[in-house]
Amino acid sequence: MPLATTRRAGLVEQVIEQMRALVTSGEWPVGQRIPPEPELVTALGVGRNTVREAVRALAHAGLLEVRQGDGTFVRATSELxxxxxxxxxxxxxxxxxxxxxxxxxxxxxxxxxxxxxxxxxxxxxxxxxxxxxxxxxxxxxxxxxxxxxxxxxxxxxxxxxxxxxxxxxxxxxxxxxxxxxxxxxxxxxxxxxxxxxxxxxxxxxxxxxxxxxxxxxxxxxxxxxxxxxx
Known part of the structure; x- marks a missing residue:
């Protein structure tokens, strides 16, 4: 699902929103490991840095948890x-x-x-x-x-x-x-x-x-x- 924008900031925000939607809808349930970075890059049609920034933002918001050497997991369904x-x-x-x-x-x-x-x-x-x-x-x-x-x-x-x-x-x-x-x-x-x-x-x-x-x-x-x- 390629994203229709060429602005870097816009790309990151769109990836964040798409990933947030997967979490809040339960498609990515709490405790589950999300797809690895290469899969996300392919599915979203964006670069690695864009995916990393989106993951970093969602981890900072408390929705995701990055475990070094183990992957990234869903921590919560909302910022609250x-x-x-x-x-x-x-x-x-x-x-x-x-x-x-x-x-x-x-x-x-x-x-x-x-x-x-x-x-x-x-x-x-x-x-x-x-x-x-x-x-x-x-x-x-x-x-x-x-x-x-x-x-x-x-x-x-x-x-x-x-x-x-x-x-x-x-x-x-x-x-x-x-x-x-x-x-x-x-x-x-x-x-x-x-x-x-x-x-x-x-x-x-x-x-x-x-x-x-x-x-x-x-x-x-x-x-x-x-x-x-x-």
């Missing part, structure tokens, strides 16, 4: 998500505290504003999440649990809140995976049935309590664990 990953790192407490702030308000607004179609989709996602849990399909369970929280926030129909949360979803998924692994060891599993009931009943206060409750419990357990390790 990349920034969140850099800020949070592996600090589970930080992620859970931000999740609490966003998800409590998201649940409150979702209960007030959700449509009948929104509710059906929430029910479908949660049923699939619970089926994956029952079947012991942990990767699918983690993904569907993450999808449930994201769609619940989307049901708020608050565009700013939704975009903020979307930028946070990689960190959310990582925290879900961590807490699911802990729950598997302790044989305890979080149910979101009461949260869904609150949204179904359009009880905003109950939805907020349910959304915050399990996160408060996770944070409390983390605090106890930290104290034991000191």
């Amino acid at each position: 998500s990349g920034a969140v990953r850099r800020l949070c790192g592996s600090e589970l407490r930080d992620v859970l505290e931000v999740r609490r702030a966003l998800e409590v308000e998201g649940a409150r607004q979702a209960a007030e504003r959700r449509s009948a179609e929104d509710l059906r989709e929430l029910e479908r996602i949660l049923a699939d999440r619970d089926a994956a849990l029952e079947a012991g399909e942990w990767d699918r369970m983690v993904q569907r649990d993450t999808d449930f929280h994201l769609f619940l926030v989307e049901c708020s129909h608050n565009r700013v809140l939704t975009e903020l949360y979307r930028g946070f979803t990689e960190a959310v998924r990582s925290s879900v995976a961590t807490t699911v692994n802990t729950a598997l060891r302790d044989e305890e599993h979080v149910s979101h049935a009461e949260l869904l009931d609150a949204v179904r009943e359009q009880d905003a206060d109950k939805a907020a309590r349910e959304a915050g409750g399990f996160l408060e419990e996770l944070l409390a357990n983390l605090h106890v664990k930290d104290k034991k390790e000191r």
Whole structure:
């Protein structure tokens, strides 16, 4: 797919936009290695330096990660998500505290504003999440649990809140995976049935309590664990 411009700066920007689109669309998923430089040069019809500049820019933005001797990998789906990953790192407490702030308000607004179609989709996602849990399909369970929280926030129909949360979803998924692994060891599993009931009943206060409750419990357990390790 040759690019129709002769301006160097324009070429770099176009390559950046095309590569960014592949990342944000999921065609290049998080964690996957992107095609090697020679393939990109051929596919884009540009020079090596143009591809290198585009990769360097996307790495600086946090979407890509260059691993010397191993290749370039997708790190995040947006600049916001990349920034969140850099800020949070592996600090589970930080992620859970931000999740609490966003998800409590998201649940409150979702209960007030959700449509009948929104509710059906929430029910479908949660049923699939619970089926994956029952079947012991942990990767699918983690993904569907993450999808449930994201769609619940989307049901708020608050565009700013939704975009903020979307930028946070990689960190959310990582925290879900961590807490699911802990729950598997302790044989305890979080149910979101009461949260869904609150949204179904359009009880905003109950939805907020349910959304915050399990996160408060996770944070409390983390605090106890930290104290034991000191």
